[in-house]
Amino acid sequence: MTKTSLDLAGKQVTRAALFGLVSVALYFLLYLFEDSILEFTSQGGWYFIAPVAVAFLFSFIHGNFTAHFWEVLGIKAKK
């Protein structure tokens, strides 16, 4: 393995770990404040923004984590 590819692999692992940690933290918060969050997001009316915002936030963080996760495992698209 060349130095460049080792650097790239290292960066992927770092990114995966970083996004993974934030993702775990988000899910832990969701578990910890389950009732309050559920009550807040299901109030209806203009509070509809709350579940939408939560979904965007989770998708960004967790989406990045999962993308790097498979790459770190060597599962990549056919070129």
Add this chain to the structure above:
Amino acid sequence: MEIATNFIPLNALDVTYLLVVGFIGGLVSGFIGSGGAFVLTPAMMSIGVPGIIAVASNICHKFPKALVGAIKRAKYGQVDVKLGLVLGVSAEAGVIYGAHIQEDIHRRFGDAGSNLYVSLAFVIILGIIGCYILWDAMKTRDSADDKEEKVARLARWVQSIHIPGTMMYFKCLNARVSVLFTLPLGFATGMLAATIAVGGFIGVPAMHYVLGAPALMASASELVVAFVMGLGGTMKFAWSGLVDIRLAMIILAGSLFGIQLGAIGTTYVKPHMIKMVMGVIMVLVLVSRAIVVPVYLSELGLIDTLAPHLPGALKNISFVVLIAALASGAAIVFSALWRGISLQRREAALAGAPAAAFAPDVVATPAAAQLSPVGRFERFLLASDGSEYSAGAVREAVRMASKCGARLHAVDIVAGGDTELDAMGEQFLARELDAARAHLDQVQRQAAAAGVACRSEATQANQVYQEIVSQAEKTQADLIIMGRRGRHGLARLMVGPSTVRVIGHAPCNVLVVPRAAELVGRRFVVAADGSRYSDTAALTAACLAKLCNTPVTVVSVTLPVHSDERKREAHQIVNRLVSFLKQEGVEVEGKIPHGRADEMIVQTANEKNADLIIMGSRGRTGLERVLLGSTSERVIDQTRCAVLIVK
């Protein structure tokens, strides 16, 4: 708030279940652009979530998932954002209308009414579209023409209609289509999405069969539609406070792992696989939901009350079928992904490896080769159709020609009889021939880089195999080299692929090279049955083994039902050939396995890590082959290594 009582408590088992189901749903969505959600709605309902909450939470997890999937597949060039947005906007109207109907039903008939409505929608929509897609996938698979998808007749008609002021160009269609067609399709997609959270079961087939988008691009662009209407649907349901954010985010956690994997999987498969996965899952989920319809009918008093044990039993059966649907979809996707990645790694390893020495480093002089049962190694006919199935044949043909100093004649034959030509039109044929010429130019460049003299010819013929045989006779080829289609079972017998027919009719030896096979001279396996054909194969093997300094394994297979006399005969056959090969100075061993001839030959080749099986041909063709089968044909079908059929 009254509706909040519908949010069920979740335990660790529920969460694990939703994570797993979410992953598989995401896997399916990433692969077919939709369809993960149709598994998720019933999955949530099966743990007690009311239908409307399941649909609302599903939509809320769907739009961020679709966003991540669309971005991923856009990187592979599979997304037509414009088509996705145009359909998405009209789908939005459908979502609003569909959600309104859902809420109205829930208000009037309660949970049982809502559940019945969702289940019936599943049964009707999946019944019609699922069966059609499955049928079409089987048809496409059997046609074996993976090079280019044919545009459906309906789509050709839609693209031919010109309504001034409404026309719009879409890159994935490479045509202009009136938005008056896209509007109702989008609306129906949205309405279905709001009902069962899976608009894609109308969206993807509509884009493919009605508008004419390739299956891969239709499934990828559906993710854009899913994002647009998922966002709108979430707003609508969240406005009424129906979204259970816990359910949505737990499913999202699993599904984002799945959608990344599913999207990667699409880069390894042929279009018919997308339809196959979609059709199989749709039909199984339809069965799952149909089973519980009587329960909801009974709860609403529309039929007699069911026996006390029956609702529970029906729900359990429904659950098992749902799991079967999940398992089937995931298994097909995983299998396709695994095979694709394995093949690519093998091919990458081959491409990166130094030129291997199947052929001798010292080129045999023509005078010596004239006396060899291998025949001269001066003229090779390479039959390639430009598909990935021919990649191994092209690679090995160039490599062997380079080592032997042989000339290469490459042919790419476009299939089509007069009737088909009439149907396809001249333009279609011209396009096919252009593609064939482009492929042959590439082969010529490859050959030139390896210092091989190469001529090429792109032509059209009613019967591909006849043209290959005719070219072999015309060019006095010493060896025909060709690839192998990845088909097994009954379809192979019925279709009768060109490879098998060429072997039956060829005037010279035929080398069949699967796409990932490598000819590096590790070991040859010679199949012997005591006939003169297998003696010829042994002579050829001796010649090649000496030239390549490769060890040989001689195999003669006996069946358990064979008499002792027949088994003794097998020993004699093997001993005779082993003695002969030893005399020739070849490192050789004998093997007499028991079982089916084709299976044992392939198994021996696998065990010995052989890279070439050498067999004699009995030259069966036509009805005799269909009735009796052919060991060599079945070996070619099953093995991963190259097979040389000696004539």
